[in-house]
Amino acid sequence: MTLRNILLAGTALGAAALLSGPAFAATSAQAELNALKAQIEALQKKIDDVEIQHGNKIKSLEERKSDVEVSLNNGRPVFKTADGNFSFGITGRAHLDVGAYDQDAASAANFGGLRGNANFRRARVGLNGTFAKDFGYNIEFNFGDSGTESNARIYEVLLTYNGIENTQLVLGATKPKMTLDDSTSSNDITFIERATAVNLAITPAAGEARMTAGGTYNTDNFFGGLYYTMGSAAAGGGLDDYDSSNVVGRLAYATSPKEGLNVHIGASGSHSFNVPADTIRFRDRPELRVDPLRYIDANFVGTADAVSVYGPELALNYGPFRAQGEYYIYDISRNGVLADASFDAWYLQASWILTGESYRYDIKKAAYSGVRPANPFGFGKGGSGAWEIAARYSEADLNDASAGIAGGEQEIITVGLNWYANNNLRFMLNYLNVDVKNRGGVVNPNFGHDAVALRTQFAF
Template sequence: MTSSFLRDGCAALALIAATPALAQAPSNADLADLVRAQAAEIAALKARLDKLEGQNAAMAAAQSAPTPASAPQMAQQQAASPPLTVSPFAPQIVPPGPADIDVAQARAIAANEVGLKTEWGAGLPVFRSADGVFTYKPRGRILVDVSSTMGSKYSGRNTTTTGMRALRLGLEGGVGPHFFYQFETDFSENEVDIVTAFMGWRNKIGSKVDYDVRVGHLFNDRAFEGSTGSDSTPFLERGTVSTAIIPQRGFYGIGIMGRMFGPNWHASVAVTGDRVDGQQATNDSRTVSARAHWNPIKTDTSLLHVGAWGFDEALSSAATTLTRSTVIGGRFNGAVRVSTGELLGGRSTTGYGVELGGYTGGLWVMGEAGQRIARLDAGRPDFKSKAWSLSTGLFLTGELPPYNPRLGSFGQPNVLDPVLDGGTGAIELTARYENLDYTDLVLGGEGWAATVGVNWYLNSFTRFQLNGIQWHSDNRAGAYTGSDDGQTISARVGVTF
């Protein structure tokens, strides 16, 4: 096209140059014919030029439009594009890590990976292999507390203490879309303690339901606050339902857990033995547990939560002591507790509870209640522990409560205006009333606590918390018996990776 244009231009110039030689004395008619011929040539040249410019524009548009590409071209385009951002389970929480995403998200990540990828998320990087098959993320948790108690009639309860609520290091990752793993060790009591340690398999059942199966040292799926990690609870310590209505082995046990997830519900079933220990001379206790939650109302700004859970444990011959001493005024004052008194000869226990709550905008409310039945030997009657709590919170800075609809628990909040970006962070006001009753035993005590607090989230993984607790205990055994009241002020700085 360009060569034709040049050829035509040269012909026109030659015609103009030759005109004087063709006619030494042209007539007016000849001149008029010549002008008309030159005008025609110029018009033809202009039409060709317009056509050429139109074709060039079309070619540029075609090049900018997406077209099928070869494998090397696709690789170059993907390498130049930003990494895939996995959609979180809810916009108000931090996206889950490699061990918590579902199989669809794992497949999406693998399909997008070309070249080694390192992405910085909530505090620590996520590493992905060149083919997207292998995923790895370090994990960490530092929770530092200080607590001061006053007002008790017993001077031994009026203490000021410090402690590490959690000091964890670990990792999580996956191989392909199905296999995943997680491991964490806690050093908070100046001892090495294995906490979460499992491997698992995930897949889908139809288009709307998926599942996973985990094997290893597993965290309980029990109660709302009991299923929420210690770094995500809105208060410095979980409520009495989670701390008292619990299997004898505690929050962890070695075994297998299956979980199923739908669009607005989840259900889990687990069979576990004792937690990690070095005791293999006797049988483990056996615990069967289950939990389910349902969100019958679920919109962009509001949600209703309904949940239920239960467990049944057959106690080992080495775990027949059921004596309990449960904190009521904060974790780091070991003297402020509600006690059962000495309780020996346990055979088995059964616990169950219900959850009801939800949120609208930045306001959330959650009520929990539970009961534990301990069966004793030698013909003695069963012992019943009862607990309940009512909690609420309000985000003043526009965030939605960090509710995870996949698990029916709280997670890390997605802060809208982080302090590290020059913003104000997220500010949450909280309040809770909780009650615990061990009086079904002759020597059993009872107590309650009312807590008000404020949480300041600098970003999605750093927070400051302050709790003021008015507590009451009435123990019938131990060093601090009778009715007693006091106040505890606790504070925390926490970082979660």
């Protein structure tokens, strides 16, 4: 081989080596890229599989959404099915009263010392809700009492039917909606106790836990209620001894229940026509029940044959101002040759929310609902709550000379200051001036006292 051929061959081999190097590198890099791509595709497939699996589980959970919805509105626990056909809630209220009295000498001579005290006027626990959508129920027990606490007793055990528009039918042990003030919840009344006129009006036929059948109907402006009632579910003994027969009715019209100036006009009445011999007695504590003593008392035990109670009710509210009053006549027919008796009682009250909130009116019960503070106290916000001032004049006359009854004439002036801390908590401060005249059966027929009381109220 010549030198020339050797050089040509070496050049060719070198060129081949130079050309084969990049090609080999390119082939190796492509292989690595292909392998990496394959790994990425495999990883993506795994991710897709995971997403599909979790997506299916989430979809399954969504499809199997819980049948029960739980809420805690204003601290009240409520359990409700998703279809709205069944619900179950827990309610409670506690009214703790503390009070003191300053008696005049005549009052102390007649009754001894009134007892300043602290007691739970009400301590209730209840269960309520709906079933089969159109039916409602409420079961409530009260552990509080007037002047002292008590064992649990029935306050209400009630079944309602709401399947007819604007109508509610009721059956059970309940408190019929008679009078304006008594149709207002004890959580929402303006003073610590309702006026004597109202307490006397519900005595024969419409007190708490009455065995009741009836119902209510309302439109946007009209309310009507009609009930048949018997004795209290808490009464002992048999039906023949304790159950009266009563008809209770109430009508009301409100000009503008939802906003603006609202004028409420109404009337309530009851008639008891099968009166047990030992049940009719018109008496009431002097609009404070820290001490259980009653000042006025018209006793018809063993003499009453029939009782009728009737009278008008009038109220108005406009923004933070409200006024209301009621007047009732009590007619008692007595058996034998005893003369019939007739009494009357009334009250007038007014109130103003200093912090500017508006009073709320509920046409479904033709009565007022509670004050809701615009800036509630608590919840870490430091609000002031709502403040309200109120005054009431109350008069009751249980004297009827023609019938030989001297139950007494009572006049009470009450001034109140209420602080609605939030929707659950309220404090009520009341000052009362009580004056009783012409009361029979006591040494001093004219007497009275002053009283101061504070209520701490919690409800949910």
